[in-house]
Amino acid sequence: MEGNLPLIWRKFGERYDLDGNKCTTCGTAYFPARAVCPQCRRKGKLVDQKMPKTGKIITFTELFSGPAGFEHETPYFIAIIELDNKARLLSQVVDSEKEKVKVGARVEKVFRKISDIDPEGPIAYGYKFKVRD
Amino acid sequence: MIGIVGYGTYIPKYRITVEEIARVWQKDGKAISKSLNVKEKAVGSLDEDAATIAVESARRAVSHAGIKAKDIGALYVGSESHPYAVKPTASIVADAIGASPDLTAADLEFACKAGTAGIQMCMGLVGSEIPKWIKYGMSIGADTAQGRPGDALEFTAASGGAAFIVGKKKEEIIAEIEDTYSFTTDTPDFWRRQQAEFPRHAGRFTGEPAYFKHVMRAAEGVMKMVKMKPKDFDYAVFHQPNGKFPIRVAKMLGFEREQIEQGLTTPHIGNTYSGSMMIGLSSVLDKAKAGDKILAVSYGSGAGSDAFVLKATKNIEKNRPTSVFEMFKDKEYIDYATYAKFRKKLKSL
Numbered sequence: 001m002e003g004n005l006p007l008i009w010r011k012f013g014e015r016y017d018l019d020g021n022k023c024t025t026c027g028t029a030y031f032p033a034r035a036v037c038p039q040c041r042r043k044g045k046l047v048d049q050k051m052p053k054t055g056k057i058i059t060f061t062e063l064f065s066g067p068a069g070f071e072h073e074t075p076y077f078i079a080i081i082e083l084d085n086k087a088r089l090l091s092q093v094v095d096s097e098k099e100k101v102k103v104g105a106r107v108e109k110v111f112r113k114i115s116d117i118d119p120e121g122p123i124a125y126g127y128k129f130k131v132r133d
Numbered sequence: 134m135i136g137i138v139g140y141g142t143y144i145p146k147y148r149i150t151v152e153e154i155a156r157v158w159q160k161d162g163k164a165i166s167k168s169l170n171v172k173e174k175a176v177g178s179l180d181e182d183a184a185t186i187a188v189e190s191a192r193r194a195v196s197h198a199g200i201k202a203k204d205i206g207a208l209y210v211g212s213e214s215h216p217y218a219v220k221p222t223a224s225i226v227a228d229a230i231g232a233s234p235d236l237t238a239a240d241l242e243f244a245c246k247a248g249t250a251g252i253q254m255c256m257g258l259v260g261s262e263i264p265k266w267i268k269y270g271m272s273i274g275a276d277t278a279q280g281r282p283g284d285a286l287e288f289t290a291a292s293g294g295a296a297f298i299v300g301k302k303k304e305e306i307i308a309e310i311e312d313t314y315s316f317t318t319d320t321p322d323f324w325r326r327q328q329a330e331f332p333r334h335a336g337r338f339t340g341e342p343a344y345f346k347h348v349m350r351a352a353e354g355v356m357k358m359v360k361m362k363p364k365d366f367d368y369a370v371f372h373q374p375n376g377k378f379p380i381r382v383a384k385m386l387g388f389e390r391e392q393i394e395q396g397l398t399t400p401h402i403g404n405t406y407s408g409s410m411m412i413g414l415s416s417v418l419d420k421a422k423a424g425d426k427i428l429a430v431s432y433g434s435g436a437g438s439d440a441f442v443l444k445a446t447k448n449i450e451k452n453r454p455t456s457v458f459e460m461f462k463d464k465e466y467i468d469y470a471t472y473a474k475f476r477k478k479l480k481s482l
């Protein structure tokens with residue numbers, strides 16, 4: 001992770017607080033932020049925009065073997081989430097009972113550790129989601 | 134006028150009962166639970182630490198206060214389980230809640246009372262002439278407290294946190310801080326060296342010369358300053374290393390059981406260390422009405438106590454957050470094996 005630090009650091013706003021942007025021409029919200037609005041092209045005007053912290057599950061899967069750094073967290077859920085402004089993202093779903101994780105379930109953003117592999121290295125923090133009761 | 138303009142509490146979802154911990158070590162769980170007056174404790178998940186708990190508490194406090202995070206000019210995080218030995222938790226929190234970059238921030242450590250020391254620092258900065266630009270200060274007490282497996286502390290050492298925002302605008306203050314006083318001595322009742330994983334404590338030494346002496350002297354000191362007696366308070370809240378000590382110290386000081394009941398949270402979630410008294414005070418603010426007087430006293434090993442006298446204003450009734458007791462209900466029980474995994478007690482994790 002240390003080699004990637006500058007890259008990760010530039011994404012703190014995105015990871016910590018869902019900083020994205022929005023095209024004021026067509027009203028589409030983007031997460032992560034885009035350099036150009038694919039719909040409006042040169043007519044589009046993009047402004048920084050924080051994404052809403054709530055949304056719903058579009059689709060999900062339960063993982064039983066995780067990638068490096070996530071081995072001890074299995075089984076866990078990952079889901080495509082549609083935020084209240086229609087922007088979509090992929091996120092881990094935590095602190096939610098199995099029976100509550102389903103398509104259409106309302107979720108809210110939480111702040112968690114994303115990876116903490118090397119005991120002497122930096123800790124990565126960012127967003128995950130949990131099902132709202 | 135200086136006071137609290139908002140507060141927020143975060144308690145992780147997972148719980149382990151004292152009986153389950155006792156089962157593993159073949160001890161009498163019912164008897165231990167009764168003698169500590171603690172039923173269960175809150176446990177942070179694998180991906181939670183003092184920083185994530187501080188962020189969640191801070192967010193809730195900002196939302197309760199209804200202020201802009203950018204207007205927070207000072208931010209302190211008190212903890213004995215900061216994720217890094219060097220690298221502040223406070224800057225992570227400031228960035229995550231959108232308070233950076235125009236603020237001063239630092240991590241504090243004074244066992245279980247660093248968060249209340251932070252409140253005093255915020256009072257000074259918010260109330261002083263220089264600097265003028267600090268409108269609000271935030272202090273957070275957050276911990277993922279660790280007890281060595283099999284040690285007495287393991288029954289109570291819990292995860293959780295609370296954040297308080299200090300401000301000076303009369304129309305925003307929900308509880309005025311009428312005065313504060315502290316009592317501090319070098320008393321080695323509990324410590325953890327830099328490279329050590331678990332803290333050590335001096336057994337019985339943690340009682341009379343440590344907790345009771347410091348809490349009493351701080352409480353008596355602040356009451357003398359404001360010329361008040363225990364009967365003049367509607368609520369009193371004390372640091373709660375277990376469910377018994379605060380009840381006993383209240384009695385020794387001359388408080389009735391009814392005055393401390395609302396602030397007694399350790400029986401439900403264990404000792405959240407830096408969060409302990411601050412979560413208790415949050416629970417009291419959940420119920421306090423305009424004019425109610427509150428005595429709040431923290432305790433940190435090593436050793437010291439910060440005492441505060443607060444008076445709730447009419448603003449407190451306008452906007453109540455989800456109550457602390459309501460948060461206790463959002464829970465899921467785990468067994469010792471899951472607990473050991475979550476808190477990384479297994480060496481391979």
Ligand SMILES: [Zn+2]
Pocket residue numbers: 023024025026027028037038039040041044045
């Ligand atoms: Zn567009």
